[in-house]
Amino acid sequence: MAQVLISSLRGILSHSRFILTLRSEQGKYHGLILFRLSPASLGGQFKDQPLTESSEIASNRQIYVMEATCPHLGAEMSHADIEEYEDSVVAVCPWHRYDFDLKTGKSETGLRTCTYAVQVKPDPESGEEQILMEAPEGGTNWRVVELRPVSEEFADPPPPKSTSTNGAAVPYAQEANEPVVPEEKPPKTLMEWAVLILNTPNPTLKVERTRYAVHAFRTGTITSIGNKVAHPPVPPVQPPRETYMNYVEPGKIQSGKRKNRAVMLHALANIEQWAIDLAWDIIARFGPMHKDLPPAFFSDFSKVALDESKHLYVLAFQSLLSPPSSVHASIPFQHRMVLSPSIASLWESASHTSTSLLSRLAIIHLVHEARGLDVNPKTIEKFRKAGDKESVDVLEVIHADEVTHVTAGHRWFMWMCEQKQKEQGLFREEVRRCWRGDIKGPFNIEDREKAGMSREFYEDLKGRDAVYRCCR
Numbered sequence: 184m185a186q187v188l189i190s191s192l193r194g195i196l197s198h199s200r201f202i203l204t205l206r207s208e209q210g211k212y213h214g215l216i217l218f219r220l221s222p223a224s225l226g227g228q229f230k231d232q233p234l235t236e237s238s239e240i241a242s243n244r245q246i247y248v249m250e251a252t253c254p255h256l257g258a259e260m261s262h263a264d265i266e267e268y269e270d271s272v273v274a275v276c277p278w279h280r281y282d283f284d285l286k287t288g289k290s291e292t293g294l295r296t297c298t299y300a301v302q303v304k305p306d307p308e309s310g311e312e313q314i315l316m317e318a319p320e321g322g323t324n325w326r327v328v329e330l331r332p333v334s335e336e337f338a339d340p341p342p343p344k345s346t347s348t349n350g351a352a353v354p355y356a357q358e359a360n361e362p363v364v365p366e367e368k369p370p371k372t373l374m375e376w377a378v379l380i381l382n383t384p385n386p387t388l389k390v391e392r393t394r395y396a397v398h399a400f401r402t403g404t405i406t407s408i409g410n411k412v413a414h415p416p417v418p419p420v421q422p423p424r425e426t427y428m429n430y431v432e433p434g435k436i437q438s439g440k441r442k443n444r445a446v447m448l449h450a451l452a453n454i455e456q457w458a459i460d461l462a463w464d465i466i467a468r469f470g471p472m473h474k475d476l477p478p479a480f481f482s483d484f485s486k487v488a489l490d491e492s493k494h495l496y497v498l499a500f501q502s503l504l505s506p507p508s509s510v511h512a513s514i515p516f517q518h519r520m521v522l523s524p525s526i527a528s529l530w531e532s533a534s535h536t537s538t539s540l541l542s543r544l545a546i547i548h549l550v551h552e553a554r555g556l557d558v559n560p561k562t563i564e565k566f567r568k569a570g571d572k573e574s575v576d577v578l579e580v581i582h583a584d585e586v587t588h589v590t591a592g593h594r595w596f597m598w599m600c601e602q603k604q605k606e607q608g609l610f611r612e613e614v615r616r617c618w619r620g621d622i623k624g625p626f627n628i629e630d631r632e633k634a635g636m637s638r639e640f641y642e643d644l645k646g647r648d649a650v651y652r653c654c655r
């Protein structure tokens with residue numbers, strides 16, 4: 184039986200649930216959840232049992248891997264309840280409470296999900312314990328492209344309640360003076376939340392609403408994607424921004440070293456704000472156009488939105504420039520939002536790809552976002568040279584997340600190619616049609632490769648010199 188090496192056992196002791204994404208050499212993706220059961224992560228009979236070395240080691244071996252989405256209607260299983268019976272452990276779907284045996288995948292309802300046999304065994308050379316799983320069918324040479332904790336809710340041991348950042352939103356965004364969940368006509372579906380967030384100009388509220396919506400989607404408070412209804416809500420042509428934000432070219436800013444740092448970080452925060460919108464826009468705009476999109480598409484891009492909101496929060500409101508008022512204090516009023524050419528062209532590209540999901544994935548995710556993978560390490564290096572370790576740590580986390588966002592773009596681009604029964608050569612066609620000029624290196628080959636981008640996705644890549652043509 185072919186196996187896939189997931190990680191060392193040590194590598195998964197920090198949390199009890201992980202998002203696990205595999206990719207085959209044929210470019211197929213598989214989204215999974217890894218559950219590691221432990222006394223600290225389980226309620227029930229283990230709840231008050233003290234951790235001893237032997238119980239900890241034994242429980243750490245209770246590792247299960249199952250499909251990331253429920254076979255019933257596609258809910259995310261990352262926030263499934265885990266319940267124990269005498270001879271089995273089941274994951275209970277947050278949407279309609281169907282339960283699935285973590286070993287066999289069987290449900291009492293008759294449905295069945297795929298589960299994969301997991302083995303823990305020592306590495307022949309180092310002796311360190313490794314986790315391997317049975318390889319999925321439908322591809323060869325599967326490898327792990329993403330293994331990361333579902334969220335801090337599943338830290339093991341759990342974080343103290345007061346410092347938990349479990350993704351649930353605070354009820355009120357102080358700065359915006361508006362409730363996170365509107366009192367009038369609160370959104371009921373993921374589509375409605377996406378459009379509400381796109382129409383939310385205040386960045387703090389945008390972050391809080393994103394956290395709330397993604398958490399509600401994962402935990403079963405929102406149980407409908409809502410892309411198949413007759414009249415889905417329509418996303419704005421361009422998301423509105425606060426009126427106090429003026430846009431200036433970064434080159435026009437005259438400032439000292441400290442201000443430069445603030446301005447650079449603020450420009451990055453601004454990009455993150457657009458990135459949140461792009462993630463919700465792909466959900467809201469293309470969900471209704473492609474009613475056959477599987478639920479995993481919405482899980483992937485809502486995760487991207489959540490990541491981007493975390494980035495914006497960290498860059499703009501938390502450790503680097505916090506509190507929000509100091510953002511404004513550190514930058515002259517007229518420079519509060521910096522519009523770089525890359526931001527301008529980012530939304531321009533989004534507009535020009537607003538009628539084609541294939542074009543959107545190619546241009547935004549596999550050209551613009553992939554370009555970020557080339558540029559980020561240089562930006563991080565600048566901060567490192569300046570001795571700014573705090574910024575370096577934050578930007579490294581952001582960069583690692585961005586690799587997974589390009590991966591999501593690649594995953595769904597390949598899915599679209601499969602639907603159209605075309606090869607990935609379609610990508611060059613899209614770039615020729617929807618992009619101006621050349622795509623220039625140097626390229627971050629290693630991280631592009633992690634994201635699934637082989638050299639055909641960027642070497643000698645050219646767009647047309649002519650003006651954009653509207654994508655189909």
Ligand code: FES
Pocket residue numbers: 253254255256257258276277278279280281
């Ligand atoms: S039980 Fe999982 S989506 Fe219905």
